[in-house]
Amino acid sequence: MIKSKIAIIGTLALSLTTTAFANGFTYKPPSTTEIAIHGQKVAGTHKERFTKNFEVQRLSESVYWVSVANYNVTVLVGNKSVLLIDVPHGTGQKLLQAISSITDKPLTALVYSHAHADHIGDSGIIQRALGDNKLDVYGTAEVRDALKSHKVSLPLPVNKIIDDGFVFEGQYIKTFTDLNGHTQDNTAFLIEDNGRKIIHAIDLVHPDQLEFRSFSNVEDAIAYKNDINTLMNLDWDVMVTGHSNIGYKADVKFVQDYIADVQSAIHQGLGKASFAQHFKGESPFSWYAGYTNEVIDFALAKMAEKYRKGREEEFDIVARSHVRVVFWAMFARAL
Structure with missing residues (x-):
């Protein structure tokens, strides 16, 4: 609308x-x-x-x-x-x-x-x-x-x-x-x-x-x-x-x-990503970049399907930050 x-x-x-x-x-x-x-x-x-x-x-x-x-x-x-x-x-x-x-x-x-x-x-x-x-x-x-x-x-x-x-x-x-x-x-x-x-x-x-x-x-x-x-x-x-x-x-x-669409897209991304596949190094944070980026990239792509057309510059500047901040809030609370 x-x-x-x-x-x-x-x-x-x-x-x-x-x-x-x-x-x-x-x-x-x-x-x-x-x-x-x-x-x-x-x-x-x-x-x-x-x-x-x-x-x-x-x-x-x-x-x-x-x-x-x-x-x-x-x-x-x-x-x-x-x-x-x-x-x-x-x-x-x-x-x-x-x-x-x-x-x-x-x-x-x-x-x-x-x-x-x-x-x-x-x-x-x-x-x-x-x-x-x-x-x-x-x-x-x-x-x-x-x-x-x-x-x-x-x-x-x-x-x-x-x-x-x-x-x-x-x-x-x-x-x-x-x-x-x-x-x-x-x-x-x-x-x-x-x-x-x-x-x-x-x-x-x-x-x-x-x-x-x-x-x-x-x-x-x-x-x-x-x-x-x-x-x-x-x-x-x-x-x-x-x-x-x-x-x-x-x-x-x-x-x-x-916001509801962001959460839905993150849930879909979490369902597709494998946490275990991202343990590839000796660092305790070896999973961090790979796993989180996989989920966030997936969710961002889903959001782009609905919200990017007609506001491309605006979306590309801010949308990833929206997905990321909601992802970590959900991740911390197991939502």
């Missing part, structure tokens, strides 16, 4: 003032005023998303998707001020410009999804730009502790600890702390605004593309698979992802099916 999406998106740059349709999605130029309907995404190529100053798409009455250099954040405009979820490294000044294109209300609060500096590293830049107006910085205890234990000094420290949820100027924001395949501290946020449910879930799904290397360098591939299943089962309408485009359940389903 989604095989041809990348090719179709690539043509959108030729008609950015028109509406395009692909695989059940609608692609339109971003708007700070028009609320995106269900299934509506932002027109443009991945390359354009890297090079534009910023893009803003309104998702509900008070919530906005903002993209800078292919990093996506959530902006919530409150009664008096603005809350920003994530502050990716290298985006701070442009994020302030993007917020100014939405509202003249001041930015007073930041929220961290997880302790990776590429997603929260410019909080200090924003604080310096705001001068003496000290920001509230929200994060879970896990995020706070990860910043400390990993000695991540670039972001501002967390000064407001959140648990199951918190309130910003009357708006309740629910938190989910069990999506821990990418990192142990990864946190998702759900905002229900005038009947629309927006989830901010980072580095789990990248709409309109295959996933990044090793599924965004997951710390636990099986937990990541469970995260995708959890995302499918949660009640939400539209998703702000860490990168690429606006996300919907169909994007999550694509990743869910892709």
Whole structure:
């Protein structure tokens, strides 16, 4: 269903003032005023998303998707001020410009999804730009502790600890702390605004593309698979992802099916490979390269049959890493 999406998106740059349709999605130029309907995404190529100053798409009455250099954040405009979820490294000044294109209300609060500096590293830049107006910085205890234990000094420290949820100027924001395949501290946020449910879930799904290397360098591939299943089962309408485009359940389903196909291909490869045939040397690791490569090569070839056509360069860059990280997670657990 989604095989041809990348090719179709690539043509959108030729008609950015028109509406395009692909695989059940609608692609339109971003708007700070028009609320995106269900299934509506932002027109443009991945390359354009890297090079534009910023893009803003309104998702509900008070919530906005903002993209800078292919990093996506959530902006919530409150009664008096603005809350920003994530502050990716290298985006701070442009994020302030993007917020100014939405509202003249001041930015007073930041929220961290997880302790990776590429997603929260410019909080200090924003604080310096705001001068003496000290920001509230929200994060879970896990995020706070990860910043400390990993000695991540670039972001501002967390000064407001959140648990199951918190309130910003009357708006309740629910938190989910069990999506821990990418990192142990990864946190998702759900905002229900005038009947629309927006989830901010980072580095789990990248709409309109295959996933990044090793599924965004997951710390636990099986937990990541469970995260995708959890995302499918949660009640939400539209998703702000860490990168690429606006996300919907169909994007999550694509990743869910892709992971299932990886596991199926690995199982088939394990059934065909002979562990004993690869003990050919005196090294205790003599089996390692031969056996694992036989299984991974077989699984990769099976995946190519379904997923490579139309996205050859993309597949050849990342697909082996997907198979490898899932293989070792399955191997360690005898799955």
